[in-house]
Amino acid sequence: MKDTTIEIRWHGRGGQGAVTSAELIAMAAIAEGEYAQAFPSFGPERRGAPVLAFNRIDNANPIRARSSVINPDIVAVLDPGLLYITDVVSGLKQNGTLIVNSPKSLVDIKSEFGGPWKLAVVNATAIARELLGVNIVNTTMLGAVVKATGIIKMESLVEPIEERFGARAKRNIDACAKAYKEAEIAEPVAVRARQKREFQVEKWPAWQELLPGCVVIEAGSASQYRTGDWKSQHPESDYSKCIKCGLCYIYCPEGCIVPKLGEEGFFEADMYYCKGCGICAQECPKDVITMVEES
Amino acid sequence: MVKNRVSMEGSLAVAEAAKLARTDVVAAYPITPQTHIVERLAQLVADGELDANYIPVESEHSAMSACLGSSAVGARTFTATAGQGLELMHEVLFVASSSRLPIVMVVANRALSGPLSVWGDHSDVMAARDCGWIQIFAENVQQAFDLVICAFRIGEDPTVLFPVMVNIDGFHLSHVIEPLYLLCQEEVDKFLPPYKYPYALNPDKPVSIGAFGMPNIYTEAKKSQDMALRASKNVILKTWQEFGKLSGRNYLPVETYKVEDAEVLLLTMGSFSETAMIAIDALRERGEKVGLIRLRLWRPFPLEEFQKAVAKAKLIIVLDRALSFGRPTGPVCSEVQAALYPLKTKPEIVSFVGGLGGRDISAATFENIIRNGMEKAKSGRFDELEMIEVRQ
Amino acid sequence: MEKVITMEKNEVPFEEYLAPGHRACTGCGEMLAVRLIAKTLGDDVIIANATGCVEIVSSPLPTTSWRVPWIHTLFENTSAVASGIEAGMKAMTRKGRYSRKTKVVAMGGDGATADIGIQSLSGALERMHEFIYICFDNEAYMNTGVQRSSATPFGASTTTSPAGKQSIGQMTWKKNLPAIVAAHDIPYVATACPSYPLDMINKVEKAMKVKGPAYIHVLSVCPTGWHSQSNATINLGRLAALTGIFPLYEIEQGRYKLNVDPAQLSPIEEYTKLQGRFRHLPPEVLASIQERVTDEYVKLKKKAAEV
Structure with missing residues (x-):
């Protein structure tokens, strides 16, 4: 059977709503008639700590894998600071897509994080601050992810967001749409930009x-x-x-x-x-x- | 009169052993049929015969929890319970073993509710089978006394550091008076060195006990625990050997009776084994090649010893004193099956359950069990578990 | 002499026994309380910690945040573990195998103390073990995601006492645990809050001198569960005392004494309006809470006036 599953890894911070992003994407994909799953990675870290969430979306076959996503097709980074403390592109597939929230320009981000993957940059924090009044970018980032990957249709997000946010849905949909509009995209380049920081590899005892x-x-x-x-x-x-x-x-x-x-x-x-x-x-x-x- | 030969109730013999071991802390909650043990210990403390702190806790859960604390701070710790009490302790049992705290506990084995039954069977210990403790069965008052003293030395061995459970059948052992050869304090002191926990809670060298394990370390933690528990068998063997030198009484993980040429083996645990011996004798007199296997060490399961002990037999008849509801078979029989399955040639196995909730099994009944088992084997009925002497 | 930081006329021990690098939420009032209390307890202490936020954020294998001996076993049994530590230490001291005068301290959250662990707490208090029990009360099961406990205040929305069309959130009044503890006739009971750090430190010092059990109930502001700003933690603790919602008092040998006693209580809205968990409350419910808070405070003042 041909592998038709698209895998997404979300990098966020506890309390920022990365899990919600993943859930909304899955709900939208399921509403479109696709197979999808969303799940968090459970850890002891609390509000503020780096956390992961995952999606699998498949337009042909039911999804059986329940293990963490190791080789994502898409990586979305909700917090600009995470770029410098986590190897966010770890395992990212050739010609995959990296979407980051950053106030920096596409050119600057490309010089730091460019590589054999499509790159999308959006200042989601600014959009969320403007339209939602808080630094919670989970819905905003969805707009950039959809623009960069086309994994679902924008309109499919409306119902899940309404269901989740009730009275606050409108503002969240607006933020999502604004990010869709503002996200800038660069095509893959052959060589990966040189990393500025060596990421610590956790060593666990035998x-x-x-x-x-x-x-x-x-x-x-x-x-x-x-x-x-x-x-x-x-x-x-x-x-x-x-x-x-x-x-x-x-x-x-x-x-x-x-x-x-x-x-x-x-x-x-x-x-x-x-x-x-x-x-x-x-x-x-x-x-x-x-x-x-x-x- | 032989030196140090006394008559003593099983419970008091257990208390005497804990006293001779110079126990520092007893934390216990009364429950039938364990009460005589803890009452005696409380009295020994009250009379100044045992220099220990007796904590009259408000539940078995707290009894075992207090034991965790006192053992972790470096105090030699003893408790006793039975039946429902062991079940109330259940989650704490796992912490005692995973924290590697060498608490010694006597379980006066009792049935589980409902209906409420204070009487003996092995439902309690079988439900606690996988709690990670070293689990040993005594068959008479003398063994109860001896095995408790050995339990401290086994558990506290720096290469072991596991809690040890000594099982004595409720009432049948806890409340029976028998002759007993005591050891004197000097002998016990020589056999049992003072407790020194290598990772004790002490401000001189602060340690953290009970940190939590993420998925990327929990498996290693369990592997380490399992390997250590399996390795503890060597220390158990050595300790019992040395105890044999001291007392003249020898203990083995798998005990046998008239098995040399036996084709049929009955397997029992605990105090009913001695009654079963009468049946073996009677059948032997009638020319039947039968013998008895008694599992003394239940955890770590003495796999090699067991395989060796039964290798030549044609049939094993297992008597469980507990049910595994919805069973393939009784809990001990399941273990026996699993232990023998890898062997190329192995005996057939027939499963019985009896002696539940204090129901007696006489020597005559054991004879019936063996005969019945042989019948079943002859007609190939290996897949049925039979509860004996059930009114229809 | 131990190194201290001088604050006006007060001295705060400098040494940190809870290492930084713990994984608590940003702005956690509970870890602040633990940190200050650990400083006060010093190095001659053994801590028994119930399952909960403090335990989880401070002990990820293979590391620990603790610089003093520490043990975690289960959720509901910490008082019993502390009983065993105390008894074991006493026996070893008597037999010449232990020479320190180590303080035994049990710690648990409100769930571990007021709900699942109240039996073992009561047992240990009744047996008069010499230990300090410190309850870090963040008013719900925060470690598992903000489920209500018996210490959750009336009207608070939690994940298992959610506000809804038919519900105003928690429909029961906060269990008065200090009073239940005091009914065991132990020598020292106190409430405290890290928003009043010197008061809290003073209470811990008193508890350390007591012969027999001592109990300190610490209000621990939880930005995650209370839906408050992480920088509002200290202010919220202060408002809890100034509104009379969480009065700061001591019960020494059965006698009550108020430690923070404003001439006029602040209206409870000053406290509730900063927290998302109360956001749904209509004015009439807030009024009924105000009434109850005022009434309880009057009763407390009356107790404090008795000699």
């Missing part, structure tokens, strides 16, 4: 390496985990206004605001861990700290 009961003897070893990758905004401080009260240090849920090196009494956030919650900026009595969008 069974013989586990201690009895899987006891962990290295205290605090989870501190190797870079939760700083979760943030979509980061704090910046104007120390001239700082009264060294220490409230930012106290109120940080990550415990990542630490005494500033060499400057007695000042504090600064460790970007390796800062998730960008904004509590320090909110609670600072002297407005020392402002939150700045990640670029």
Whole structure:
């Protein structure tokens, strides 16, 4: 039997709605009479953490595979920051499609992430902010995905979005349509752009390496985990206004605001861990700290 | 009078063993027919004869949970339960074994509700079969005493670190008075070194116990646990050998009785085995080539020993004291079938279930079971499980 | 001398015993509370942690966020595990095999404490084990996706007490767990919130000095489950106290004392309007909540006035 299945991998952050994107695509495809599935990858990571969601769509045969998508035909990236912390094109098929949400121009993105795949760029965050008032790009990104791949018809999304969003459906459909209009597309190039960052390959222990009961003897070893990758905004401080009260240090849920090196009494956030919650900026009595969008 | 020969109820013998093992913590909830064990331990603590903390918990779930805590902090820990109590502990049993905490527990085996029955059978332990504990069966009061002492040493061995369950039949062992050869404190101290948990909760060297496992590590965790449990058999064998040197009483994973030339083997577990021996003797006197196999070690299943013990027989008659509802067969019989299936030449297997909810099985009934089993084998009725002595 | 950070006249221990890099949601009030409490408890502690958000985000094998001895076993049994740790330590101390005066601390969420674990909690309190139990109350089963618990407040919409045409959300009033705990006649019970960090730290220090069990009930703002902004976490905790919805008090040897007692309670809308879980509530329901909150606060004040 000829393989007719199209596979999509969604990269998002917990709370951004990547799972919803996948679900809406599947619902639309099923409404068109195709076979489709949508499913999340379950992990312990929470709001803000990188998460994955998957689709399979097939216009000929029922879908039997239930395992994660390893070699996607389409990769959609909902958060610009994820491009720099995850190897989003991992396993992407030759002549597949990469769709990214980024404020950068197509030319810039192509210079960083171009390769033997079709590339689509849309500033979904700006569209969502404008039309929805929030930085949730799940419906907006659908417009760009449909434009770049034609995997479903735009009008097929209307009903699923109405069902899911009720009174807010109209605005979401508008955002989706705007992204369809604004998404810019570049054709595949033969050579992959050089990567700026080596992505860490997770290493998992063999069974013989586990201690009895899987006891962990290295205290605090989870501190190797870079939760700083979760943030979509980061704090910046104007120390001239700082009264060294220490409230930012106290109120940080990550415990990542630490005494500033060499400057007695000042504090600064460790970007390796800062998730960008904004509590320090909110609670600072002297407005020392402002939150700045990640670029 | 022989030195150290006393008369003692099975439950008290178990308590005495826990005392001689210098148990640090007992956490238990009373349930028939286990009560005499924990009452005795509470009294020993109250009288200052056992220097331990007795935690009178509010449920069996909490009993086993408290055992997790005390064992993890490095205290030698003992508990006992039965029937419904073991079931209420069920989820905690898995944590004890996967956390590799060498708690020792005696189960006074009891039927499961409903209808409510406080009386003995093996439904409780069979439902806990796959909980990852080392599981051992005693057949009399002396064995209950000996095997509890051995259980501490086996479980606490640094290469083992598994909880150990010693099964004694409810009432038939827990409430019977028999002669017992005690060991003195000095002998037990020599045999059983002090408990030292290598990964104990201690601020000097902070560890995390019970971290959670993503799909990409859980399988490795289980493999590691299974390999370790299977490997524990070597320590069990060694421990029982050394105990034999100390006491003159020898224990094996698979015990036999008159099997040398036996063509037909009866398989039993627990206290009914001794009654079955009477039947074997009677049939032997009439020239029948019958013998008895008693599974002492239930987990880890002693596969090689078992295959060897039954290899020459033509027929095995298995008596289960529990049902597997909807069965292909009884829980022990299923294991026996699985253990023998890979062999090229193997005995036929006939399955019986009896002794449920405290129903007695006499020597005469065992004779009937064996004869009936041989009949069935002759007529090729291997696929039916028969519940014995059921009123029609 | 332990290193401290000085805040006005107060000193906060500098050392972090909960390492950064935990996987909690952005703006998590619960992990903030855990972090500050862990600082206060110091290094001579053993923690027993119930299944829940704190456990999951802090212990992904093969790593741990904990720098103090820590054990997680199950959801409903943490008080029993702590009982065993305490008893084991006592026996070993008596027998000369343990020489520290380690504090045993049990932690659980509101589900682990008020619902599934209330039996083991009650048992451990009744047996008077020397341990501190800390309930991190984020007012629903957040770890599994915001299902209602008996600690979910009246009117809150959760995934299993959803607002709908026939429902205003949670239709029962929040279980008064501190009162249930206090009924065990234990020496120290307190409510706390990391929005009042020094008050909370002070309470943990008191609990550490108590002989017998101590209980601290910590309101833990959950941006994910409450549908609030991640930077509003501290403010929401503050408003919970100032509206009287979650009053901060202590019960020492059965005697009540209010720690934050505004001259005039703020209207509850100041608190509810910042949270999506209350967004659906019509004015008459809000009014009935206001009435109940005011009434409960009056009763609490009366208790605090008794000698």
